[in-house]
Amino acid sequence: MTVVLEVKNLQIAFGGVKAVDGLSFSVDAKEIIAVIGPNGAGKTSAFNCITGFYKPSSGAVLLYGQNITGKRPADIAAAGVSRTFQNLRLFPDLTVLDNVRAGMHLYGGQNWLDAILHTPRFKRSEAAYTEEAHHWLDFVGYSGARGVPIRNLSYGQQKHVEIARALARKSGLLLLDEPAAGLNYTEKRDLLDLCQRIRELGTAIVLIEHDMGLVMELSERIVVMNFGKEIADGTPAEVKANPAVIEAYLGKDDDEEVSARGDA
């Protein structure tokens, strides 16, 4: 198994708050890993450190063994990390298709001179962009209008577009920050299915999620954080039974909040 991502002893603090305080985990190819933990545990901050939006104060992030710690987001993205955001970060005035095309920026295929001269190369690459965009929208099961600006979409629709955009990046690692938030039961089932199909593309997934049903069913391993620290790392079954995790996060009455239950 090749190791895709390795996070070693990551730390970052804001003022007095140690948002991430010594996080370490690694992700193998095609693996799906969940990061869970109470609100404010530092999950999103960890994502931000990995993707270069925050500069970690110490620790290292290795992608395919190559150190990417502290590089700027665009370089990390180019190195092969793709992500979605907890609060949607789409381009609201642009069309659905353009939003997905954003994920294909690194494909290249044309330069500005091609564009000005409308060379055949340019036309070919534009056609390819559009075709790919439709492909990824179909892949995530998006059935809404595609030529309209993102603003006109409901929240759930936007979530799908964001995933399509991230997939269009075709990178080996996908970080999803709470993809199921705001989705109802049926939609979560679709998401589950989608993640499995993504894995089949050869992409490893790290997802932050609060929906335990989804997490338990989907992930091979779960990293649990609390107050920036890692309090557990193991299989779903191990984590579920871990008293510290129950205490800090799950609560005793574990099936209460699970809307997408494992046995569904």
Next chain:
Amino acid sequence: MIQLIWDGLFVGSFYALIALGYSMVYGIIKLLNFAHGDIYMLGAFIGFAVLTSVGGIPASLSIGALLVVMLVSMLLTGTAGVLIERLAYRPLRGAPRLAVLITAVGVSFSLEYGISALAGPNPRAFPIRLEGNVFVLLGARISLPQIILMLIAAMLMVLLNFYVEKTSTGRAMRAISLDRNASLLMGINVNQVISRTFFIGSALAGAAGVMAGAYYGKIDFLMGFIIGLKAFTAAVIGGIGNIKGAMLGGLVLGFVEAFGAEWFGGQWRDVFAFAVLILFLTLRPTGILGQRVTERV
């Protein structure tokens, strides 16, 4: 040297007073109100009209008369600001920000050439002129009118700062600037608060206009243009949208200009001032007091 600092401080307080209105309006509706300098001009002309219609004023009364005229002018420019917002800016709520900016330029043209059509394009000598004892302090010549004007300016600024920082209307202003729809859900009458902001900002500019008329002695229909740009600059140096920053920015700009003129000669003063500004902003991209918005991703 002391003279230099004093002169910079004095001009700077004019900049600051106008920058305040700029910054307030910017803070709340993110509008670079290019017509703001023209409100200052309007204030001066209202003062002029009031004074000439009253007729001769005994020189001894000039400070008192000035204060009264200033109040009248503040009231009227404030109202003008509210009207302009109503008619020209409010219909553009929710429109792209630059659209409002262009409207503001249109308003600026209208004010300038409207006054020029009404009062003629000639510069006018202001009917009262603040003249007073000059004394020398640490080698700098300082005049009584300068001190009085700076006191008035400082007082207005302190009041305003209190209003914005400590009252609930002030808090509402800041809230609107952050998220207008969420402010609506707090029960904030957004229209009313914006109107108030325009009133206050414009009244301050009006006060500055009267003060400038009385101190410098000349007013004309284009007098707001350059100082408007300066105030804009000052507001940005201070951290646009930030009230204290605007005051500070005004004073800093006054100093930088004074030193620029001293070191490089009058013709290079603005080049120096802008170069300093650019350099400064590259080092501190959000101005002196502007919040470094740690964007959460």
Next chain:
Amino acid sequence: MAMLEFDNVAVYYGKVQALRGISLTVEEGEIVALLGNNGAGKTTTLSTASGLVKSHSGRVSFNGTDITKAMPWNVVGAGLIHVPEGRRIFSTMTVLENLLLGGYLVKDRALVAKRIATVYELLPLLAERSTQQGGTLSGGEQQMLAIGRALIAGPKMLMLDEPSMGLAPLIVARVMQVISEIRDQGTTVLLVEQNARAALKVTDRAYVIDGGTTTIEGRAVDLLGDSRIIDAYLGA
């Protein structure tokens, strides 16, 4: 008399019709849930009540007064408070300032202070963070703040748009508990939730919105056993 009543309300965004005749009632003291797929029109329904969105036709009334055309601040003044989707915390203001803004229309300062104290009791996490900037709170912390902020206004009725979104399981339970506590203290609640199972546990009645119209209505206990609901929103 119903506390909140929608009578055949239609809403357009430009030429897109989002609501195609919503009718519903919420009685005083009830917790009513609104369920529905993404894009069904739940958020639009709440926004219409709070005056953020203007309806095309139909009528909305609150406590017997017609608020169809009321301005948002008048709706708030009447005691109908909307906690919006996505929390919408004032990001560069402190937690305390956010709470104070919740009490913007309350002229009695002592009352505001008292309510803040109550909120701090109810949601102790906020007390700890009272001087932190709202924008730097974690998602769950922000949701607490949004609810707390709404309570400072002293609402007669609270409309919550997906309050459990992004919250940890323990907190979801806590939020639902807080919602029942709020109701027990006399505040009526209209709750939009994707987490139907959690929502139906605390609600009295629920409506399902589909394609901009209210399709199913019933008591929560009944709906929990309704196959249409189970298939679409609960899972077996």
Next chain:
Amino acid sequence: MSENVDTTLAPRTTRPPASPISRLFESKQLGWIALAIALLIPLLIATPYSLNVMTTAAIFVLLASGLNIVVGYCGLLDLGYIAFMAVGAYTAGIIAKAFDLPLIFTIPAVIIMTVLAGLIIGAPTLRLRSDYLAIVTLGFGEITRITANNLSITGGPSGIFGIPGLLKIGDFDLQEPAVFYYVTVLVVAAFVLAAARLGKSRLGRAWRFVREDEDAAEAMGIHTYKVKLMAYIFGAVWGGFGGILFAAHLSAVSPQSFVFLQSALVLMAVVLGGMGNMRGVVIGALVISLLPELLRDLSTYRYLVFGLLLVVVMVFRPQGFWPARGYEPERMGDVSDRRLAKGTVR
């Protein structure tokens, strides 16, 4: 945007699908029709005045199309855009006069100088957001003008006069007003077309991504710095060519032509026309440059009326005359906007 929210509550632009008329307007042929009209007009009215005004308007269109790259596409508020035209005009004027060269031969030098100017102005502004950027660009504009006013190589406040024409071969002089008008229109049309094409390319999309959300753009692997610099450079080159035409047209360059107001007017053209949409911007530029001329006979009331008209127009058309539509065909080769936001995801 730092808002910690989704966009559901934010004011949205909801534009209906294209009506048949606007579809006609958006057709590919429109540009050619406009060009044909521009080329035919002199056959109807060819007074020195109308030629002069139309030439000025055409140059203004070029400027607006350049600024549209910076502001409309990339969202960088530039209040000192006229500086690029100044750099172009002075470079061309100085070189042409010093070596008594037709202006056409100064093109390489102008490109070099404007690219440099784009880099110099772009580099320090890259970290700045929106309005801080505005003041810095305004500052650069003023620095450029005042420097030109104070240096002797630029002719000081009087500027440079008697600049040679674009090109003269025997009896054929491009400077002949009607000929010059045609040359200008063709050059401008080429630049406008190029700018419009850039807008619809990978680079053009990258500009828009940066405009909408820099962080998200970075996450897509887009180097926001590089992309913004490209916008400045293209804008600068467009401005530089505007400068050459300007110098040729007036045969004179002086600092008063590059005051802040000029930058504001170009910006006005872009916004009034419809940011980001090249066709709209062309119309905006024509309106902004022709309107004051049409109002010339009002003499003293000219700018009062101009100002009021601006306000009224903006109030009634806040998006500009012809904004970027924000829609595209649903499928390739599909002209209609099928299935408007009706479909829900499930």
Next chain:
Amino acid sequence: GGLLGGGGNGGDSTGDSGPIKLGMVIPISGSSAPTGAYMKNGAQLAVDEINKAGGVLGRQLELDVEDEACDAQQSVAGANKAVSNGVVISVGGYCSGATLPEIPIFQKANIPMIIPAANSQDLVNQGAKNVFMINGTGKQQSTAALAFIKKQKFATVALVDDNTSYSKDINTETKSQIEADGAVKVVLSTSVTAGESDYSSVVRDIMGAKPALVYWTGYYQEGGLIINQLKNAGFAGQIMVADGSVDPSLAQIAGAGADGVYATMTQTPDTLKGAEDWIASYKKAFNSDPGPYSTQSYDAVRLAAEAIKQAKSTDGAAIITALEAIDGFQMFSGPLKFTAEHTLSSGGFVILVIKDGKFSLEDDLS
């Protein structure tokens, strides 16, 4: 005619019937607008008088005023408009910077220019055959200034301009003449930015340099402020201003300190004997006092009429020949005879002084 109508009625006044059109491109908007109004009135007065007396060549005169806002681009449009409207001669020109690019346009259209006010040396340097200047040039003004400075034995001089071409022109010219002469010392030569209110920095510089005379070469708006601020700062030396500052408002703006301020200026109606009637008729026509360049504009029109009369034609070349031949035509600045450069033989500069807020003749430098 508007933008589109320009061609329709243009051209015919060069024919033999209808009114003869005089073009006048001057600032109607912008910060120089006040002077534009004075000039327009002065010209209109002459047109009316001439028309009342039967016109020229049996035809009436008509003034075509175009705005240039002191901006090159606008003046080019204005000049082209005038050409399209069929003017046979131009009698405008206030801002040198805006007037310069008009020259090739009028030249190409074979239209002579009588420039009443603009007087930068650059205008002369163009060497255009069709340009005639009836205001003294910058060089002549500097010469007059130096003559007066030496006469009054001012040992040290500070030169201040406003960074416009006209103003800087006089500053540099005066400076080089003074330096060439050697008797007087220039202790400061600097610029300010026009359009502001606070000139404390230049005041500081002047106070530091302690000149016996300050020569302000810009316009009256800023001139008034600088005089006032200098006096408030306790400046004890003398102040002199150039012709751009000669305006009744100068003294009003400068306030109490204005008395005793000198000016280099061509004769104005106020200082001319026998101009009272003229002032009265101006007042009657426009209900206001004449201002700077009202007289020159008036003279420009009269001169144009005279030249057309002499040429017996409205053809440009004929008018130019007639203008070159004119000798002894009476103007406010005295009898006219153009030099080979088409400028006044003597600038006609005199020194005025402000007394009780009014300019009066101090020294005719003869």
